[in-house]
Amino acid sequence: MKLKEKLIELLLQLFTSVTIFTTIGIIVVLLFESISFFSNVSIIEFFTSTKWTPLFSEKHFGILALASGTILTSLIAIGIALPVGLTIAIYLNMYASKSFRKLIKPFLEILAAIPTVVYGFFALAFVTPVLQEIYPNLETFNSLSAGIVMGIMIIPFISSLSEDALYAVPKSLKEAAFGMGSTRFQTAFKVMVPAASSGIVISVILAISRAIGETMIVAIAAGQQPQFTLNPTIPVQTITSYIVQVSMGDAPQGSLEYQTIFAAGLTLFVFTFLLNSFSFYVKKKYQEKYE
Amino acid sequence: MTDHVKDKELKLPKISAEDVNVFYGDFQAIKNISMDINSNTVTAFIGPSGCGKSTFLRLFNRMNDYVEGFRMEGKIKIDDNNIYKKKVHVEELRKKVGMVFQKPNPFPKSIYENVAYGLKIQGISNKKIIDERVETALKQADLWKEAKDNLNKSALALSGGQQQRLCIARTLAVEPSIILMDEPTSALDPISTTRIEELIFELKSNYTIVIVTHNMQQAGRISDNTGFFYLGELIEYKNTKDLFTNPKNTKTENYISGRFG
Ligand SMILES: Nc1ncnc2c1ncn2[C@@H]1O[C@H](COP(=O)(O)OP(=O)(O)O)[C@@H](O)[C@H]1O
Ligand SMILES: [Mg+2]
Numbered sequence: 001m002k003l004k005e006k007l008i009e010l011l012l013q014l015f016t017s018v019t020i021f022t023t024i025g026i027i028v029v030l031l032f033e034s035i036s037f038f039s040n041v042s043i044i045e046f047f048t049s050t051k052w053t054p055l056f057s058e059k060h061f062g063i064l065a066l067a068s069g070t071i072l073t074s075l076i077a078i079g080i081a082l083p084v085g086l087t088i089a090i091y092l093n094m095y096a097s098k099s100f101r102k103l104i105k106p107f108l109e110i111l112a113a114i115p116t117v118v119y120g121f122f123a124l125a126f127v128t129p130v131l132q133e134i135y136p137n138l139e140t141f142n143s144l145s146a147g148i149v150m151g152i153m154i155i156p157f158i159s160s161l162s163e164d165a166l167y168a169v170p171k172s173l174k175e176a177a178f179g180m181g182s183t184r185f186q187t188a189f190k191v192m193v194p195a196a197s198s199g200i201v202i203s204v205i206l207a208i209s210r211a212i213g214e215t216m217i218v219a220i221a222a223g224q225q226p227q228f229t230l231n232p233t234i235p236v237q238t239i240t241s242y243i244v245q246v247s248m249g250d251a252p253q254g255s256l257e258y259q260t261i262f263a264a265g266l267t268l269f270v271f272t273f274l275l276n277s278f279s280f281y282v283k284k285k286y287q288e289k290y291e
Numbered sequence: 292m293t294d295h296v297k298d299k300e301l302k303l304p305k306i307s308a309e310d311v312n313v314f315y316g317d318f319q320a321i322k323n324i325s326m327d328i329n330s331n332t333v334t335a336f337i338g339p340s341g342c343g344k345s346t347f348l349r350l351f352n353r354m355n356d357y358v359e360g361f362r363m364e365g366k367i368k369i370d371d372n373n374i375y376k377k378k379v380h381v382e383e384l385r386k387k388v389g390m391v392f393q394k395p396n397p398f399p400k401s402i403y404e405n406v407a408y409g410l411k412i413q414g415i416s417n418k419k420i421i422d423e424r425v426e427t428a429l430k431q432a433d434l435w436k437e438a439k440d441n442l443n444k445s446a447l448a449l450s451g452g453q454q455q456r457l458c459i460a461r462t463l464a465v466e467p468s469i470i471l472m473d474e475p476t477s478a479l480d481p482i483s484t485t486r487i488e489e490l491i492f493e494l495k496s497n498y499t500i501v502i503v504t505h506n507m508q509q510a511g512r513i514s515d516n517t518g519f520f521y522l523g524e525l526i527e528y529k530n531t532k533d534l535f536t537n538p539k540n541t542k543t544e545n546y547i548s549g550r551f552g
Contacts, residue, residue: 181385
């Protein structure tokens with residue numbers, strides 16, 4: 001009996017360490033390949049050049065061109081997902097009946113479960129043509145439809161986590177607000193949302209992280225042209241879709257082209273790492289608020 | 292206010308319940324209660340836990356409206372108006388009928404913002420007016436001395452007793468005429484409790500106060516009239532001294548002599 005329990009414990013520890021070693025392994029590889037990359041390309045060029053053309057004969061290595069694509073599509077996505085997701089969360093928490101909430105929540109979760117390749121195709125084959133009806137100069141590949149569709153995909157991250165945060169606000173605060181003569185709307189926006197703000201901020205950061213790392217949608221619908229721009233109507237390339245492009249091509253291992261994807265990957269990793277650290281800090285800072 | 296209206300108010304009960312029944316789903320929580328509460332009095336509700344004191348109190352500001360399965364029969368009149376009529380503006384009602392809860396529940400905002408909250412949601416934006424009303428309310432709630440140099444400090448940094456006085460100030464700031472208190476001192480230490488009891492005594496001259504309390508000594512100290520509730524019924528309701536010295540009903544007698552509850 002004792003032995004069996006020891007064995008189980010060992011097994012569990014083994015599985016836990018697998019995830020830790022995987023993470024460490026990824027970081028080591030990223031760092032290692034990036035170091036060789038930066039022995040060939042100046043760090044200053046990497047951070048200041050606005051051109052990214054490693055696959056051409058005239059090579060430039062300005063990550064800004066890719067980062068701007070990532071930031072632009074993510075901003076559009078969050079611009080859609082934040083208002084819609086927060087509205088849904090507030091509606092479910094403050095207005096909807098229990099039965100309606102039970103009915104609607106699984107549908108929201110489904111949005112996050114749809115394969116992203118389907119979203120990508122939806123953006124390219126449906127959203128872009130529709131937007132072109134309104135704005136004919138919109139190019140076939142653009143960050144606008146990719147961003148919008150990515151926004152739809154991350155709505156449940158925000159709605160679900162924000163609703164959890166609103167739900168966690170002590171009932172006594174809601175009663176205090178109603179007891180003072182607040183309408184539902186005032187209760188929602190003057191008391192509940194501020195009281196749940198840390199959870200809401202965390203949900204937004206998580207959604208942004210998800211958008212930054214999203215690959216399929218942008219690779220399909222936003223194009224493959226690295227451009228340092230904030231124009232949402234033209235093709236761009238994100239860090240992720242660049243990595244896909246090179247990985248699927250035939251850049252020989254060890255070549256400079258091959259190493260670029262690790263430098264790009266490291267940049268992506270730093271992005272999401274910073275975001276996650278920030279959400280961790282927000283969580284820590286506000287945790288003690290209600291005992 | 293004309294003398295005529297004033298006279299009328301003095302004669303009429305401030306709050307009047309007529310044949311009130313309350314149901315949560317199939318469960319009947321209040322059984323045919325009628326009761327009058329006069330202006331500028333303190334009325335205490337006592338009775339064992341679960342007998343319907345909170346339910347009945349929360350009828351007066353319609354706080355039960357949000358409870359799923361809640362249903363009410365009968366009338367509750369405040370200043371002779373049935374507050375359960377269709378066209379009653381519930382938010383307006385709650386500005387007239389303030390509430391202080393069992394556990395202090397200040398908003399996670401500054402002391403100042405807590406007291407100013409009710410004014411701001413009414414659309415008052417004149418800083419001078421708000422400042423004045425905040426100061427007055429904090430003085431009335433006996434918190435001004437402790438708070439005046441810390442108005443921008445978070446309300447959550449206050450002690451439990453201070454938080455509860457802040458909640459009273461927050462309620463007073465919108466100038467209600469009735470204040471409902473649901474066991475407002477049950478989470479507080481004896482010293483804080485005494486301060487709140489003294490406060491209630493002072494507020495009586497300007498407000499009608501209804502207080503639920505677990506503590507019979509407290510009812511004896513602060514209230515003019517006391518109602519004893521048992522299993523959803525109002526067993527006995529009269530002058531506090533009378534009720535404690537000369538209970539007519541054996542259930543009342545048993546309860547106040549500590550034989551159950
Ligand atoms: N939201 C609710 N749903 C169902 N039953 C309730 C609800 N609130 C209170 N009750 C029931 O109604 C009765 C009276 O409760 P309450 O008014 O809180 O009593 P008291 O304040 O005297 O302790 C209790 O039996 C309680 O279980
Ligand atoms: Mg109660």
